[in-house]
Amino acid sequence: MKNALTYIGFILTIFSFLPLIRTPLWWIRIFDFPRAHIALLLSATLFAYVFRYGVETTGDIIMLVIWAVAIVNEVRYIYSFTPLAKEEALLTERKQLVNSLNLMIANVRMTNKKYQKFLDLVLKVDPDMLVINEPNEAWHQYLRKELDVRYPYAIKKPLENTYGMILYSKYKLLDSKINFLVEDEIPSFHTIVEMPSGAKFELFTVHPQPPRLMRNTETREAELLLVAKLSKKKHYPTIVAGDLNDVAWSSTTKLFKNISGLLDPRVGRGFYNTYNANIPLFRYPLDHVFYDPSFRLVRIHRLNKFGSDHFPILISLSYEPLEQEEQEQPVATHEDHKEANELIQEGLEKGAELNEEKNQNGAA
Incomplete structure (x- = not known):
């Protein structure tokens, strides 16, 4: 038993420190996800060891200190997403919301056939805008009968590769574009949204590749950071939403x-885990909404599951540009820009390689 606890402790310690290596290797990047799980398991292992065997030797002290450092390493990442941390996004103080937006994000899971259950949820929530990740043509055809009438504006790119995307909007969409920033088969949307008052903001919706077996994360990093740079350069305030994996x-x-x-409205509030809806003990926040300080948070809420492996997220925002200086905005350093440029270059090169490979396979 003592040996078993020792082995478990050191394995979990390795899992804690591996993500410190800045690399796109999938078998390292996957350990970005379970930080809370590793912290809890390693804490349980440490307490079990001390309770059962005590601290008798210098070797025990060194081992337990290393485990404790590994636990602290995990907690420092997730601490900001607990109510103990300072909230990053401020709540609106207005009683009457003049320029408000209800945005729903949902990864429907392409193989999920519970079309009506999802549609019932959308009709119940009745968001102003709806971002759908993973719709194929079957999802599109089922939803369009009801949603095309309810939402006069839309951008649609259903696909059979689990990277389809549809955006429905009650608000006017201007200069809408379907982009393929890194990979030819993975779209992202960009549009200017005009609210009923005439105020405008820019919306990016994304769904890059996740880290998975034998698939590294160069293209994910490149797509997210390209969107980050594009959003910073825009004339209007920006919202970025979707399943970021x-x-x-x-x-x-x-x-x-x-x-x-x-x-990030979750800082100081909670994880708002959206995946995996089917496995309660292994859930992570993969579906995101990031927004400009011109907006104030009204509420953010995780909705009920509907058959997908993702929970949907509903966020309500109030456009209050005169108070934007009251919110502390993240700022990039010179090193941040340098790192981002390097990651983008690596991702674009990897994306070009994948696109060429797919074109050759298609030609064959």
Whole structure:
């Protein structure tokens, strides 16, 4: 038993420190996700060891100190997403909301056939804007019968590769574009949204590749950081939303925030885990909304599951540009820009390689 606890402790310690290596290797980047789980398991292992065997030798002290440092390493990443931390995005103080927006984000899971359950949820929530990730043509055809009438504006790119995307909007969409920033088969949307008052903001919706077996994360990093740079250069305030396939506390997401200058409403409030809806013990915040300080938060809420492996997220924002200076905006350093440029270059090169490979396979 003593040996078993020792082995478990050192394995979990390795899992804690591995993500400190700045690399796109999938078998390292996946350990960005379970930081809370590793912290809890390693804490339980440490307490079990001390309770059962005590601290008798210098070797025990050194081992337990290393485990404790590994626990602290995990907690420092997730701490900001607990109510103990200072809130980054401020709540609106207005009683009457003049320029407000209700935005719903949902990864429907392409193979999920519970079309009506999802549609019922959308009709119940009745968001002003709806971002749908992973719709294929079957999803599109089912939803369009009801939603095309309810939402006069839309951008649609249903696909059969789990990277389809649809945006429905009650507000006017201007200069809408479907972009393929890194990979030819993975779209992202960019549009200017005009609210009923005439106020405008820019919306980016994204769904990059996740880290998975034998698939590294160069293209994910490149797409997110390209969007971060694009959002920073826009004339109007920006919102970025979608399934980012990355957790809120990862180095990539932090770099995205610094480059874009956008706020994360979960900081100081909670994880708002959206994946995996089917496995309660293993859930992570993969579906995100980041927004310009010109907006104030009204509420953010995780909605009920509907058959997908993701929970949907609903966020309500109030456009209050006169109070934007009251919110502390993330700022990028020279090193941040240098790192972002390097990651973008690596991702674009990898994307070009993948695109060429797919073109050759298609030609064959």
